[in-house]
Amino acid sequence: METLLSVCMIVKDEQDVLERCLKSIQTLADEIIIVDTGSTDSTKEIALKYTPHVYNFKWVNDFSAARNESLRYATGKWVLVLDADEYINTEDIEQYRWFLQETEIKRDQIYSISVVSYYGESLQKSSITEAPIPRLFPNNQGIAYYRPIHEQLTNINGDVLSADSAPFTVFHTGYLKGTLDSKNKSERNRQIFSALKEKSGFTPYDHFTIGNEHAVQGDLKKAIYSYERALAKATETNPWRWHCAFDLVNLYAKQDRLVDALEVTHRIFASHQHYPEFHCLLGVIYEYAGLQSQSKSNYLDAYQQAEKLSQSQSTFWLVNPEYGSTVPLTKLVHFARMENNFEEIVFYSMKLLQGNPYDQASLISLLQILIGSESLDAIIRLMDRLYAERKQSDYYMLFRVTLHLGHRELAAWYCNKIVDKKNLLLFDELKLALLEHDRERYCDLNSRIPIPIEKNELVKLSFIASLVFDDTSLSSVERLHPAQISYFNILNHLLEDTVSDEFIEEHASEIFDLLSELIILQLFDLFDQLLPKLQHSIMINMLAGYFYKNGQTELAIEYFNLLADHEALNHNNQVNFAMLYFKNKMNKEGTDWLLRAIEAAPKNRVLYGLLFDYCEDKDIRHSYKQKYVALSSQFSKIPVIQHL
Structure with missing residues (x-):
């Protein structure tokens, strides 16, 4: 064998x-x-x-x-x-x-x-x-x-x-x-570097690797010093020079030395603007400054330059192909999510998957949108194009992702494509049986669960199954590991007639986790039974953000309005609500919510960047530009900010 x-x-x-x-x-x-x-x-x-x-x-x-x-x-x-x-x-x-x-x-x-x-x-x-x-x-x-x-x-x-x-x-x-x-480890590595120095003296490359060592240890100032020494002595023929400059710019940005970051970017990379790194670094710098539209434009340039260059040569990068593909595309998906732009989420997620079909985060992003807008047949055809080789590993991944998203038909379809089912995870089989409301299958699988149950996810699934199938034996405390009993008690308390605000505040994460799982499993009756007992602003905000993130816009708006009526929108949802207004060209209303978010988080640079992008009132823009520039001594020296 x-x-x-x-x-x-x-x-x-x-x-x-x-x-x-x-x-x-x-x-x-x-x-x-x-x-x-x-x-x-x-x-x-x-x-x-x-x-x-x-x-x-x-x-x-x-x-x-x-x-x-x-x-x-x-x-x-x-x-x-x-x-x-x-x-x-x-x-x-x-x-x-x-x-x-x-x-x-x-x-x-x-x-x-x-x-x-x-x-x-x-x-x-x-x-x-x-x-x-x-x-x-x-x-x-x-x-x-x-x-x-x-x-x-x-x-x-x-x-x-x-x-x-x-x-x-x-x-x-x-x-x-x-x-x-x-x-x-630091002493061990110091000895190796000392031996190198005694043998031949430090080369510029050694200064670069020492900088890497300091960066790993989290000593960014020493890392910057070593990178600066390496870059000062490097020649244009040193292939690692690009890597060193790229790392240095990123560390400058993390230290809020944005002017230095821009200087190195232009000095080292501007002569190679046909490669993606120059544009990607500008995207990083302006993202640190909170200027989303400028950052988004630079990341898009990075991806497009890489695409253009790849048509004429196999090596379309200076440092790493990721900076012309995965990095800018992931950032573009992030911005599209923030803007509630489903078309761009689908487009950029597709591009990520074409580059790396095993990128499960991108697959989840894509399918979350498609499940709400496309037919079963259309989704299967698209997946067949993405995974044209029809490997068993592809079917296994698609099964697990669609199961995670709670799509019964898709999960069953891809499960049936898996030839050898003996290697399926017991948890996945249990979840599929629950999703299909197959009591007999679930109970058979339930008997195979190793005792004591040690994982939260399995405790939660068993608790839900006991409610769906009206069988408390499926979620017996005697089957639990002692460490899981407190979690089980939290879930069980939700079945009481009333649930106090103090309990919700203390266990908001566990309660939200259960409610979101009920949504995924499409157990809306159970969700509706529990929700009236959980009318706390913390919980409603968490659900509102969940619906917004997952493209369930109508539900998100319903919850946003409920919270707004009670002056209870949290900071994140104030921004989300503003973005929905901006998406619908209602810039004045969006600006009002954005100003509230800035009042709640006056040092959040991203909020100012959004204000500059969407606010149409010149007086407001001028007033908040002054507040924004005051956030960092660097901002007044950056040309893009000077021209806002």
Whole structure:
């Protein structure tokens, strides 16, 4: 039997996180290769519980050397490289394996996976970034790593390889403060850089990689300093110069140094305006300034320049193809959502999916609109064009997305297209049975639920099923993990004759989550039974925003008007209400609501940008321009703002 996937890892003293990683990939990988570079804790013992392929390797201050050692032992058709502080969502494994089975191996073709990294004090108090990183590639093709730190993948000739996207997502916790401190990663990397300096002195590229290291640690001032040193010594022949300038502009923008960001953008990229990066960076800068229409125009230019250039040459970018495709298109979808512009949401989501059919967020955005406006047959025909190869992995993704959106006919259609149903997730089968009101099927599946129930989503689904099928045994507290009992009690309390305002305020998130699930499952009778007990402005605002976001405009307007009558619209919905007025050319009424939103959030730059776009009263524009310029010392020096 063919070994489909080898997961290759290098580890040292990872006893706190390794088991989480290995447990998540044990049914994804056909073999797990672990190279240990000197652990003194129980790392190797943990590793041996999951794989016999554990090898020792003396650490030589060179990540590429260690990674290449792990590749030596891989026998799989594909190689996936992971770190011990990473893990995957096990619910996606079947989709990942289908991708590997159905994707043709091509020479020098590698794939980026999406790495979601958590930064901050703890997982609960973290910020999140997502970046594509080349980690997946065919085995036995001469592909290897080079450079001792910030290593890159090269082909058999030593050329650095560019990557396409694969539908893999990995979660990474290595940048959390506790991990950084306990692993002393900064000191380890400092030693590698020191060795490089002693060997040959720092090159401009080394200053760039040191800047990357500071950026990862969150020390933006030091990162900027290193990037500035690298860029000052770089020549036009250095290919990384574009990357360095691009990163520097983004950090300037984050530090509100918008004038410096514009200067570098024009100095480095203006001579290459036929590439998307120049326009994309302007979009970033003006988005930080809150000028939505200017930012939107620049992002559109970035996408259009990339489209135009791709007609005449294969490489249409300087830094990354994402800056001519995914980045501007995602931003354009965001702006279209804010403007309640369904046509643009559909158009740009389609473009994103044509570039990456596995972009589930874009697929959800597209189908949310189409389900409300197109027939079943029309949607299926469109999906057939988007997913022309009709892979099982495509059907599986379409099934899960349409199920998530609560479309019974589409979910059943794509479920029937899946040949091997034994790998369907139990939760998905339960939800489909509930969506189809198939009591017999649901009860049969319910008997297979592992006890105790540990996940909120399954507790919620069981609670809803007990109401739909009028069977309290489907949601028995005895089946729950102790940690889930408090959540169950919150749901159960909603069945009381009255629900206090204090209870709604304390548990608004859980209550809204239940109500939105009832909407998705089209259980409107249950929704209508619960809602009269939940007439609190917090809940009505949450539902109003939900309807607005999901394109249910008539319902959104009904809720907005109800809240407006009671002077209870929250800040976000004041903006949403204003955008609906602007969409219908009622600019005066929209401006009135926007001014209320600015009064509630006077430092929100985006609101001023919207005011400049839509307000027709010159006196109001002049007055609020002064307030806007006062928000940042940078604004008065930016030509676009001077001419507002």
